[in-house]
Structure formats: C-alpha cells, structure tokens
Amino acid sequence: MFNSFHVRKSGFLILTVLLIIFSGCSKSSDKGTPGEEFPISNLVMPVSSVIYKPGQTISISGQGFTSESKIIFRDAGAAEGGSEASDLLATSYNITFVTPSVYGEQKVILKENSKEWQLGSLTFEAKAPDPGKQTTISQYADSEWDGTKRAGVFYEIFVRSFADSDGDGIGDLNGITAKLDYLDDLGVAGIWLTPIFPSPSYHGYDATDYDSVNPAYGTMADFEKLVAEAHKRNIRVILDFVLNHTSTQHPWFVQACSSVTDQYRKRYLFSKNPESDIAAGLIPMIQTEGSSGYDSGQWFTCPSGTTDYKFHSHFWTSSFADLNYGADPAKAADNVTFKAMVSAAEGWIDKGVDGFRLDAVKHIYHNATSDENPTFLNVFYTTLNDYYHTNVSASSDIYMVGENLSEYNEVAPYYRGLPAMFDFSSWYRLEYVLQNSHAKWFPKDMINYERVYSSYRSNYIDATKLSNHDEDRARSVVGGGSSLSLNRCKMACAVLMTSAGNPFVYYGEEIGMYGKKDNGDEGVREPMLWAPSASDSYRCTWHSPQYSTDNTVGNVESQSEYFNSILNWYKFFIKLRNNHPALAEGTMSLPDGFNDSDSSDKNFMVFYRTAPSEKLLVIHNVSESTATYVLEKSIAEPVADTGLTTLTRVSDTKYNITMPAYSSIIIKMP
Ligand SMILES: [Ca+2]
Ligand SMILES: [Ca+2]
Numbered sequence: 001m002f003n004s005f006h007v008r009k010s011g012f013l014i015l016t017v018l019l020i021i022f023s024g025c026s027k028s029s030d031k032g033t034p035g036e037e038f039p040i041s042n043l044v045m046p047v048s049s050v051i052y053k054p055g056q057t058i059s060i061s062g063q064g065f066t067s068e069s070k071i072i073f074r075d076a077g078a079a080e081g082g083s084e085a086s087d088l089l090a091t092s093y094n095i096t097f098v099t100p101s102v103y104g105e106q107k108v109i110l111k112e113n114s115k116e117w118q119l120g121s122l123t124f125e126a127k128a129p130d131p132g133k134q135t136t137i138s139q140y141a142d143s144e145w146d147g148t149k150r151a152g153v154f155y156e157i158f159v160r161s162f163a164d165s166d167g168d169g170i171g172d173l174n175g176i177t178a179k180l181d182y183l184d185d186l187g188v189a190g191i192w193l194t195p196i197f198p199s200p201s202y203h204g205y206d207a208t209d210y211d212s213v214n215p216a217y218g219t220m221a222d223f224e225k226l227v228a229e230a231h232k233r234n235i236r237v238i239l240d241f242v243l244n245h246t247s248t249q250h251p252w253f254v255q256a257c258s259s260v261t262d263q264y265r266k267r268y269l270f271s272k273n274p275e276s277d278i279a280a281g282l283i284p285m286i287q288t289e290g291s292s293g294y295d296s297g298q299w300f301t302c303p304s305g306t307t308d309y310k311f312h313s314h315f316w317t318s319s320f321a322d323l324n325y326g327a328d329p330a331k332a333a334d335n336v337t338f339k340a341m342v343s344a345a346e347g348w349i350d351k352g353v354d355g356f357r358l359d360a361v362k363h364i365y366h367n368a369t370s371d372e373n374p375t376f377l378n379v380f381y382t383t384l385n386d387y388y389h390t391n392v393s394a395s396s397d398i399y400m401v402g403e404n405l406s407e408y409n410e411v412a413p414y415y416r417g418l419p420a421m422f423d424f425s426s427w428y429r430l431e432y433v434l435q436n437s438h439a440k441w442f443p444k445d446m447i448n449y450e451r452v453y454s455s456y457r458s459n460y461i462d463a464t465k466l467s468n469h470d471e472d473r474a475r476s477v478v479g480g481g482s483s484l485s486l487n488r489c490k491m492a493c494a495v496l497m498t499s500a501g502n503p504f505v506y507y508g509e510e511i512g513m514y515g516k517k518d519n520g521d522e523g524v525r526e527p528m529l530w531a532p533s534a535s536d537s538y539r540c541t542w543h544s545p546q547y548s549t550d551n552t553v554g555n556v557e558s559q560s561e562y563f564n565s566i567l568n569w570y571k572f573f574i575k576l577r578n579n580h581p582a583l584a585e586g587t588m589s590l591p592d593g594f595n596d597s598d599s600s601d602k603n604f605m606v607f608y609r610t611a612p613s614e615k616l617l618v619i620h621n622v623s624e625s626t627a628t629y630v631l632e633k634s635i636a637e638p639v640a641d642t643g644l645t646t647l648t649r650v651s652d653t654k655y656n657i658t659m660p661a662y663s664s665i666i667i668k669m670p
Helices: 173-178 180-186 220-232 251-258 274-279 329-334 336-350 372-391 408-416 424-436 442-454 481-498 556-561 566-579 581-585
Strands: 019-021 041-046 057-063 069-075 094-098 104-112 115-124 154-157 190-193 236-241 245-247 299-301 310-312 320-322 355-358 399-402 420-422 461-463 504-506 587-589 604-611 614-621 627-631 637-641 646-651 654-659 663-668
Touching (some): 041 115, 173 180, 180 220, 180 566, 236 336, 236 399, 245 251, 310 320, 329 372, 355 372, 372 399, 372 408, 408 420, 408 424, 408 442, 424 442, 442 461, 481 566, 481 614, 556 566, 566 581, 581 604, 581 614, 614 654
Parallel strands (some): 154 504, 190 236, 236 355, 355 399, 420 461
Antiparallel strands (some): 019 041, 041 057, 057 094, 069 104, 104 115, 245 320, 587 604, 627 654, 637 663
16 A cells, blocks of 8 residues: 655656755845735745756745745746646645646745735746657556547537638638647547538528538538548537528528518518417417517518518527428428428538537427427437438437537436537536535536436436537636636636536637627637747637737647646546546446535535446545545545645545645546
8 A cells, every 4th residue: 555645656756956045035125015024034945046847846944934824836927827826735834845737937926815925936847748748747647548539528619710721810621620630639539610601690600501611611622621631530520500590691581581482481480460470379389489478579570572571580680580390390300491401411411520519409499498399309310310320320320419508407308309418507507616616516416417317318418518609718707817717727627527428628718718708709709829929820810809819828839838738737637538438438426425414625526437447536626725635435546636636545444635726636446
C-alpha cells in the first residue's frame, strides 16, 4: 500500500530550491495595498533568476503568516486575464507548495482576506515537457489511451464563425476540414454543423433549399470532402435539420402563397381568420395557441398572391413559415411535406452524414406537451433509420438528437420519439453549483434525470452540454471575474466529462470564450480564436466580437503550449472519458451513506461511475479553497487527478484526500 502520492509518477523530481533572503520587505515599492503594513518579517523567497518546472517544490518562509495567508500566482500579462492558482499546502510560518498549475512569468502574491501584497515574480517553464504528446496534467499517470473514442464526444460548430479558409471573413466547410486534426487531437468523435443550407440569414435556421449547400460555405464537393476526411479520423458528421419551418423565401412558400389551389399550399398553415379557425378546430397541428387560445403574433399576412390569408410562424417572425405535417402525426408518413423532408434527409445520408440534430422539436406540432411531437418524431426517426440500415449499415443506427429547450420532465417524453435529446436541466443545475459551491446534490439530480429518461426509452442517450448557440456562454454565466470564471469553466468541463451522458462541447468553450446575448445572438456566436489576430489566417471577420477578443481569451495556438490551459484541461478530460468505459458509458450512482439532509461537505461533488469492467469514484472540489475529503472505503488506486491533490492513507479503509480549489480526482475502486 502507499501513504501518499505527493511525488509525480511521471518522474519530476522534487528539487531543492535555492533560497535568497528578501531583506527589508516593507521598503519594497511593489508590495502591498497602499497604506497596509506588510505583515511578514524575515521573508525568504526562491531565487527569481531560474525557470521552475511544473511539479517542483518551492518554499516561502517568514514570520507573520496566519491561517488567513494564501499565496497566489497571477499571470504577469496573459490574455486569459491572469490564471490565479492558490497552491498552498500549509499555512504555517514555513509555506511549501508545488507549482504545476502555472506557467510563464507569474507574480507571487500574498493574500489575506481582501488584502494583497506582491512578494516578487517567478518564472515557470512555459511548455509541457512534450506538448505534442502531453495528454495528462495529472500527478497520477493514467493508463495509455488505446485510441478508441468510446465516449463519443460531440462538438457543435457554428459554421459561419469557426474557420474561414478563403479569406472572405465567413467560416466555411473547407475551414472545418482544415481543423479536423485539431478536433481529432481534442478527442472529438462527432461534429454537429449548424445549418449549412442556402438561407437569407447569417445563422441559417430559415432554409430556402434543403438539398444543397449555402454557397457562402462552399460546394457540395467541399461537403463530400469534409465528410470523407472526418470519417478518416473516426469523426461523425451530423447536420442541423429544421423541421418546424422554412424561410418565407423558400420556393415552396412563395408558390404556396400564390393560389389556394397551388400544389404546395398544403405544406404550410394558412387561414383567413386564424382565431376562429383554431377555435373551430380547423387548423391542423394547432389545437390551441397561447394562453387565450390564439396568439396574433404568430400569424402574418401572406406577402404575395393570396394576401387575404395569413400564415403561421411560431417564432413570431414574418421571415419563417411553419410547415404543415397534417392533423394526425401517426400518419405523418403519408403526408406530402413529411415525404419532401425525408427525401432531403435521405439525400444527405447518401452524401455520408451520420445523423441529424433536429431543431425546435417541441414546436413542430403546436402543443409542446402532448403526444403529437414524440409520435411524429418516432415516425421520422424510424423512417430514416430504416433507410440508414438499408443503405449504410445494417448493424448500427443513425444518430438523431432533438432540441426541446425545457426542463428534464418535459424533455423526457420526447424519448418516445428520438434516441437522443439535449439535456438543459443538468446545465441549469451545474450553473448553480458553480456559482454557489453547492455541489453535493448535483449527482442526485443527474441520477434522477437518467431514471426519468430511462422510463421512456431503455437505450436513451442523454445529450449533455454546457451552453450552446442559443445561450449565454458558460464563461460569461459562471461568474467570479476572469481568473475565477476560468477555474469554474474548467470545473464545468470536469463535471461534464465525468458525469453520465453523451457530452457536447460548443466551439470555443474549450478555450474559455465569453459570450452574451445582450445585443443579439451574435454575441454567443463570435469568431473562434485560432492564433494571434495578426497571424490568424482562419479567423472569421463577418462579426466584430464584443466578448471574445485577443485581449480577453487565449487563442488555440498559445493555449496549446501552456501546460495548464483550459484547452489542455479539455484534452485531458476528454481523453480520460475516452479511455475509461465507466466514464464513457457507465451508470452513475451516489456515494455510500449519501444523506440528502446533511449539508456537510456541500462543496464536494462525489459519485460512482460503474461499467462491467471497472468502478470509478469521482470527487470534485467545487470551491475556491483547499479542502479535505475523508473517504471511508477501501480503494484500488488513484487513476487521475488535476494536480496537487494528496491522498493519504489513514488505514485500509480510510483515506484523507486533500484537494486544492476547483480540483478533481478519479479513483479506481476494488
Ligand atoms: Ca470563407
Ligand atoms: Ca410548428
């Protein structure tokens, strides 16, 4: 057995560090909040003329440290806004701490409550020992990854903002192809492309043609190349497919407006008097509308032809027109609109796509909580899955994930229709966890969601996520300012990649991009930052970013080289999930003796993940302070951690696990 894992298995030596005496502390001009007397005498600091390595122990000693004293590193000028890390292991007169979570030049700051004094600056090795092969930031060496992407992690790409290959400022398909190696290296097993069809809008959620590629994004040949190159890397491609509505510029709609007898008329919902027609039950797909049975904001006068009629548009815009799939969703397969949409989807399956992300599925039939949409979606999924089995693979299913922006209890019935649904509830709960260090009960909520989902579909896929293109970005909502929000976003990643579900990452989340919808949805869809702007040939410029700029977010190129950047953190956790069946596909369960009403250790999130081949215990310290979790169980061995956790054996069945702020440890159980 072992007593402690202070020493890295990866072989860093604990070095004795040269010390110099810092004399006359109070006279130094760069110390201290003005007017606050420097509390430490006889301060001894490490020499500042050497470069320290990650994992090296350094010492700071002196008289006057108290239990309130914290030593903090702060970046001297990194674009991330200063990655603070409190790596204090003891708060005595002689402070020893290890230094794996910082890089480059760092200010060393003494913090006591709200007061700060700069003690000096130290420089840490900027690069991981071998950036190309560095796959873990753990002091516990995880086993080698066999390369199987068993976690199936998806990555959402807002196409216009991701990567511009031809310099017109608009992200495009060839840009995505050029970045497939990046995504492969990240451990991604699938990409979801926001709508790539011709559209009058920048976002594409109002298509004018479901069969072709938006010329701004490239050609069909470009698309076929993207799919082929993605498949070479075991990356699946799924397309955003909008079943609820088309653009009012779609030729179907333009023709449908022209005459009440036009062949396309039945594809949309028209009425001269929608209020009385809905009340009389004459509008297929709409039983009632709004709180009073009718919402005038969802009806617009036909722009041409039959201008004495109005058409239905659920999203309150005259740019969209809702599609008509007939009054009976169980008979959708006979419906002309359904057949046209299925035909388009089959065309994309012929081009090699692996599935679809279905937009706004609770709005197809108007009543979001009736059986109509799940019934309709089941027909749609079954039809395309049959086609997939016949034409692509007899042994695997097409991937199809639906978006129902609701809490879990309203999402769950949609599993009657689709194999996968996005999980908004778990992100809402996780936001609260991060903002309030209120972690203990999150696994209980997650386990409850899984239980409810499974009651509707035994092989359900819980498509977990942080934020997406319709929500304020994670970095902007977890709060706490630059350095704290970065740590909280790292913790959000750690929870997402260790919990149950099939995780989706929104592009830019892995580099800590900011984004808010205050001035429009473009604020959460800003250009990806690949390199410093002067040398970033793939940077999209169609939109001037307000939140994620060179000054606020470290780009991919620079973060790749930093040992403990959020980008490397994402790589670490995705690899961990890909490596361990228990994390990839195991069940989730509560720790032994979990007591709902006991609020002690509320900042620790603790749960098991169990697969037939292994059982793992996951512990996250979701707080700004170092804390010790007492584990009263036998263990097999620690599998991985995020650095600086110490596991001390008290007895065969008792371990003290001391964890820095916002850190994680994964332990294999017997
Ligand atoms: Ca372009
Ligand atoms: Ca609708």
